[in-house]
Amino acid sequence: MLKGFLYTYLRSSAGLLASQLSCQGTSTARESAPSHPAPPSPPRIVSAPPPVANPPPDQVPQPAQEDGVRLRRAHTVAVRDYLKRETQTFFGVQRDNEREQRRLWYERRRRHAARALGDLRLDLPPDYHPDDDDISMYGASGAAPREARGRGRERPDVLPAPAPADTGPAPPLPPLPPPGKDSVARLTLTGLSYVVTAVTRRSRQSTSVQWSRSFRGSVPPQVDDDIDDVFFAPVSMTSPINQHHHDEADIADGPKGGRSPVVSGVEYRRPERSVSWGAGAVCGAGGARIHTPMLEPLADNSNRRQFGMGIVGRFFRRSLRKSVTHQEEIAQQLDELTDYRPYFTWWVSTVQTLVLLLSLLCYGFGPVGFGRHTHTGQVMVKSLSLQQVEWEEPASFWLGPRAADLIHLGAKFAPCMRRDARIARAIAASARRERDTACCIRNDDSGCVQSSKADCSNTISTWKKWSSGESGPGGRISGSVCGLDPKFCEAPRSIAPHEWPDDITKWPICRKSVVDGSSPTGRAGHAAEHMACEVIAHPCCIGVHGQCVITTSEHCDFIKGYFHEEASLCSQVSCLDDVCGMLPFMRRRRPDQLYRAWTSLFVHAGLLHLAATLAIQWLFMRDLEKMAGPVRIAVVYLGSGVAGNMASAIFEPYRAEVGPAGSHFGLLACLIVEVIGAWPLLKHPKRALMKLVGLAVALFLLGLLPWIDNFAHVFGFVFGFLLSYALLPFITFGPYERRRKIILVWVCLISALGMLCSLIALFYAAPAYECSVCAYFTCLPFAPDMCASQDVRVRQLDGV
Numbered sequence: 102m103l104k105g106f107l108y109t110y111l112r113s114s115a116g117l118l119a120s121q122l123s124c125q126g127t128s129t130a131r132e133s134a135p136s137h138p139a140p141p142s143p144p145r146i147v148s149a150p151p152p153v154a155n156p157p158p159d160q161v162p163q164p165a166q167e168d169g170v171r172l173r174r175a176h177t178v179a180v181r182d183y184l185k186r187e188t189q190t191f192f193g194v195q196r197d198n199e200r201e202q203r204r205l206w207y208e209r210r211r212r213h214a215a216r217a218l219g220d221l222r223l224d225l226p227p228d229y230h231p232d233d234d235d236i237s238m239y240g241a242s243g244a245a246p247r248e249a250r251g252r253g254r255e256r257p258d259v260l261p262a263p264a265p266a267d268t269g270p271a272p273p274l275p276p277l278p279p280p281g282k283d284s285v286a287r288l289t290l291t292g293l294s295y296v297v298t299a300v301t302r303r304s305r306q307s308t309s310v311q312w313s314r315s316f317r318g319s320v321p322p323q324v325d326d327d328i329d330d331v332f333f334a335p336v337s338m339t340s341p342i343n344q345h346h347h348d349e350a351d352i353a354d355g356p357k358g359g360r361s362p363v364v365s366g367v368e369y370r371r372p373e374r375s376v377s378w379g380a381g382a383v384c385g386a387g388g389a390r391i392h393t394p395m396l397e398p399l400a401d402n403s404n405r406r407q408f409g410m411g412i413v414g415r416f417f418r419r420s421l422r423k424s425v426t427h428q429e430e431i432a433q434q435l436d437e438l439t440d441y442r443p444y445f446t447w448w449v450s451t452v453q454t455l456v457l458l459l460s461l462l463c464y465g466f467g468p469v470g471f472g473r474h475t476h477t478g479q480v481m482v483k484s485l486s487l488q489q490v491e492w493e494e495p496a497s498f499w500l501g502p503r504a505a506d507l508i509h510l511g512a513k514f515a516p517c518m519r520r521d522a523r524i525a526r527a528i529a530a531s532a533r534r535e536r537d538t539a540c541c542i543r544n545d546d547s548g549c550v551q552s553s554k555a556d557c558s559n560t561i562s563t564w565k566k567w568s569s570g571e572s573g574p575g576g577r578i579s580g581s582v583c584g585l586d587p588k589f590c591e592a593p594r595s596i597a598p599h600e601w602p603d604d605i606t607k608w609p610i611c612r613k614s615v616v617d618g619s620s621p622t623g624r625a626g627h628a629a630e631h632m633a634c635e636v637i638a639h640p641c642c643i644g645v646h647g648q649c650v651i652t653t654s655e656h657c658d659f660i661k662g663y664f665h666e667e668a669s670l671c672s673q674v675s676c677l678d679d680v681c682g683m684l685p686f687m688r689r690r691r692p693d694q695l696y697r698a699w700t701s702l703f704v705h706a707g708l709l710h711l712a713a714t715l716a717i718q719w720l721f722m723r724d725l726e727k728m729a730g731p732v733r734i735a736v737v738y739l740g741s742g743v744a745g746n747m748a749s750a751i752f753e754p755y756r757a758e759v760g761p762a763g764s765h766f767g768l769l770a771c772l773i774v775e776v777i778g779a780w781p782l783l784k785h786p787k788r789a790l791m792k793l794v795g796l797a798v799a800l801f802l803l804g805l806l807p808w809i810d811n812f813a814h815v816f817g818f819v820f821g822f823l824l825s826y827a828l829l830p831f832i833t834f835g836p837y838e839r840r841r842k843i844i845l846v847w848v849c850l851i852s853a854l855g856m857l858c859s860l861i862a863l864f865y866a867a868p869a870y871e872c873s874v875c876a877y878f879t880c881l882p883f884a885p886d887m888c889a890s891q892d893v894r895v896r897q898l899d900g901v
Contacts (some may be wrong), residue, residue, distance in 0.1 A: 106647030125899075131202035191732075192846050194831020194839055206830055209440055213728035216814065217721065218776055220784040301809045384878065421751060441722045444447045445731040447736070449703075449816070450718055453761075457705050460502050460510050470496040472886035472893075480659045483638040483652050484558075492660045492895040495758055495886075501707025504891045505645055505661070507808075508757050509682035511700030513746045515754030517681035517692050519865055524647055524677070528690070531649065532606045532672050539566035540583040540631040543555050549583045549634035549652050565631055579605050584636040585669040589629070590614050606672040642676035644892045645757065649676050660895055698746040699739070704759040706808035717765050725771060733828045734771075737821050740853070741767025744820035747860040752812050752875040757891060762804060764815035767821025769797050774825040778832040804879060807888065811879045816860070823853040 137525020189195035193202060215221055445550035468474035474496040479487045495504050510513050516524050534553070542549040557564040567573040568578045574588040582605055587595035590611040595601040603606055614632075640649050641657035641664050649671035657664040663679035675690050683700075686693055703742050705711040726734040738761070773793050780786045797818070804811035826832060827849035833842050869875060880888040 116179040143403065169266055192828070192842075194526045194843050194846070196839070199839070203831055204437065209728040210775070211782055212440065212756045213724055213775065214779045214782050217724045217772070217788075218779065218783055218789040221782055222784050254776075270504050325791070348441065405750065427673055440727040441730040443726040443731070445735045445738070446718055446723045446726050450715055453705060453711060453714060456510070457501070457708070457711050460506065460704070464502045464506040464509075467501065467506065468494065468496040469498060469500060471498055471884035472496060473889060476659075478659055480656045481653055482656050485547060485637060489657060490656065490895070491493045492893055494661075494893050495807070495889065497706055497808065499707025499710045501705065501710065503661075504757055505680065507704060507706065507759055508645060508680060510704050510759075511683055511697055512757040512759045513679070513697050513701040513750055513810075513863075514645070515750045515868065516677065517683075517694045518697050518750060519693070519868075520691055520693070521754070525690075525748045525869055535606055535670060536604065538581060538605075539564055540581045540634075541565075542583075542630055542634050546634065549631065549635035550636070551640040563630075576646045577603050579603050582608070582669050583631050583634065584614070585611055586629070586632055589632050605670060608670070608673070610668050610673050636669070640668050640674050642670045642674065642679045643895065645680055646755075646892050647676035647680055648892075651673065660893065676826050698750065701746055701759050702739070702742040702761045702764060706759050710760055710808065714761060714765070717768075721772060722768050725768065725775070728775075729771075729829060734768075736828060737767050737771050737824045738764045740824055740857075741770075741817040741821040742813075744853075744857050744860060745810070745815075745817030747857070747864055748816035749810040749812040749879075750868075751864050751867050752872060753810060753879055755812075755890070756879075757808075758810045758813065759808055762800075762809050763817025764818070765800065766797065766814045766818040767824070769793055769800075770818045770821035771825040771829070774829060774832060776821065779831065805883075807880055809879075810876075816856075820853055820856060822857070823849045827853070 103319055186195065186197075190198070190202065193206065195202070211221070232617075245359075274830040432686075472495075473493045475491060475493050477489065477491045480490050482488050482490070497504075501507070502510070508517065515521065536555050538551050540549050541552045541561050541562045545561075552564075554564050554566070567578050569578055572578055572585065573580050580586075585608065587601040587608070590613070592611070593599065593609055638651045641652045641662040642649050643657075643660055643662040651671065653664065654664050663676070665674045668674050675686075677690065677692055677795050678685060681692065681694060683694055683697075705714060722734065722738070742761050742764035745766070746758070749758055749763075774792065776783070776786060776790050776793065783789055801811060801814055803809060804814050827846045831837055831842070833845055835841075876888065882888045
């Protein structure tokens with residue numbers, strides 16, 4: 102099989118080589134031959150090779166499958182190389198265009214330093230560029246060497262010209278404008294026009310004449326021998342008609358030019374027939390033809406976006422005057438065209454603003470002030486009497502929603518992110534107390550309520566409790582429950598193997614209840630009094646720790662709780678679901694909202710809090726994103742915020758915190774890293790560094806107020822420092838070196854990832870439930886009850 106395959110391959114290769122040689126010889130002979138026809142040559146007799154026996158069917162190679170495998174491998178290799186190249190470019194360690202990228206980053210860093218970090222050094226000329234060694238070669242030590250100051254831009258791609266006779270100084274060349282980039286609207290319109298062109302091309306090709314093609318056809322042309330199918334022909338072979346046609350085309354095209362070029366005595370010749378490519382090709386090999394209508398829009402560069410012109414300028418038909426480009430402001434705008442656009446800053450600021458406006462529209466404003474706010478009023482309690490009820494909730498000076506509403510909106514709150522041991526113990530203790538409750542029925546048939554024996558008055562009520570002497574249906578001793586009984590419930594029914602247990606805390610909510618007509622009801626028969634009476638109290642979830650009480654709907658609405666009219670017992674509801682909101686838990690009473698470490702970055706405590714956030718992002722983050730790009734800033738912003746919130750959830754689990762506190766300190770760390778990298782460029786680098794340190798101290802003091810956490814500040818700063826050294830290209834400790842930068846990237850990324858994994862592990866394994874010192878690190882009581890618990894306090898809740 103192998104021998105036959107090799108013979109077939111050699112035979113086909115020899116035939117293909119002979120055909121190519123004959124084609125080259127034919128074309129050469131045609132070019133060198135005179136205009137009169139050559140005498141015909143006698144025919145050659147070529148002996149056919151001996152026949153070769155076909156290999157067995159199971160050994161016949163399948164070229165289609167092999168081509169498909171090779172194509173898939175080629176695609177895999179291409180994708181792998183593309184990802185590798187883009188990753189290296191992203192981190193600034195690619196060898197191919199390292200020089201170009203370093204110069205580009207140097208210009209961006211220089212503009213950012215001039216905008217945000219202070220004045221630049223005067224001894225460095227405006228056109229100064231670092232040499233090939235490194236950009237931060239002088240480190241953070243100070244000035245550059247004397248021989249490096251004032252060095253002009255080198256042009257290694259230009260050979261030195263001979264010295265002219267006149268030794269006077271040459272006039273300076275005007276600087277070239279930076280290349281512009283198309284706007285988003287322009288790219289969208291170009292894509293739509295390409296789609297329309299691609300759809301209508303098939304019908305246009307049937308009637309239009311082809312001007313060019315990328316490669317030759319595969320089917321031998323059935324035409325006369327005196328017509329040559331070539332791309333280019335000498336000028337002498339072209340006809341006057343074609344020459345006149347090309348002259349007119351060149352004049353009509355004007356400066357765009359190049360659609361019918363004449364280069365070094367060789368002119369493009371328009372073919373006069375359509376040639377396809379098939380398996381019986383005589384010369385060459387290839388695939389489908391690429392038509393000129395597809396290639397011309399790609400090569401045409403006449404309608405690209407002008408410098409400083411966007412969609413507004415095109416709409417008003419504006420034009421750019423060259424005289425305007427010499428103005429300082431216009432020149433600065435043209436110089437900044439190579440900077441990134443702060444898309445992430447605009448996006449995150451817009452989302453944060455919309456979230457706060459929608460939260461104020463849905464929940465309204467909470468109590469404003471320092472400390473706690475007290476609400477007092479007379480409401481009907483479960484004893485069916487009006488009583489004076491007083492309850493307190495934490496106030497806020499940020500002009501925003503209540504604490505419970507912020508938790509509903511996605512604030513960082515550890516009891517909603519993982520199972521809390523203290524809250525679980527409190528729920529278990531409440532269930533044990535609930536097993537000793539029964540239905541307290543009023544003697545005047547005014548209603549009934551589930552309560553303990555101590556809370557049920559013996560003078561005006563009857564406490565109906567099942568016991569071993571007076572058991573309930575099926576011999577039950579746990580109960581009774583007002584309005585709930587397994588004997589009078591159809592959905593879900595109490596039948597084996599789903600029979601209700603003899604424990605009222607494990608009874609489900611009855612979705613369909615009926616009274617059995619065969620049994621006497623009401624106070625006459627004393628058989629179903631707990632089912633015949635009107636239930637006046639149901640479970641109500643209050644506070645932020647999942648506390649549940651049995652009370653009336655009026656009282657629950659007054660203290661802003663969550664009333665469950667469909668339930669009869671607190672064990673049938675999950676108050677943490679009501680407190681947390683957001684997506685429901687995957688398992689009942691098993692909080693799993695770990696994503697709050699991310700959602701809290703977009704929630705703010707009020708209008709003042711949002712104003713401070715927007716000011717920081719507009720003054721610092723916007724310019725930083727113009728230099729580093731949206732992707733890098735988004736990674737630093739979100740990563741620092743998540744790491745800071747995880748640390749805050751460990752050390753302060755019962756305080757709800759909102760806002761991008763860790764993200765802002767991550768941005769400050771990125772700015773400090775940039776000051777270290779741009780130290781040789783700055784006129785006063787120490788002053789710029791002290792400004793950033795002073796801002797960090799001011800924000801740290803601001804973190805001593807409620808709703809802002811200093812744990813998020815500290816850990817966000819460390820996380821942002823690691824990410825900044827990994828993501829910002831050409832910044833290292835000391836002189837820049839490619840190998841050193843790669844090692845630094847790996848060390849910083851692994852350290853940041855290890856830090857985040859450690860925080861998540863500590864959050865689940867060893868949370869700090871009791872830490873008195875941690876509370877003072879993030880909140881100082883400048884006013885009474887300023888740092889008190891964010892839970893509500895209710896007085897006279899169960900009075901009779």
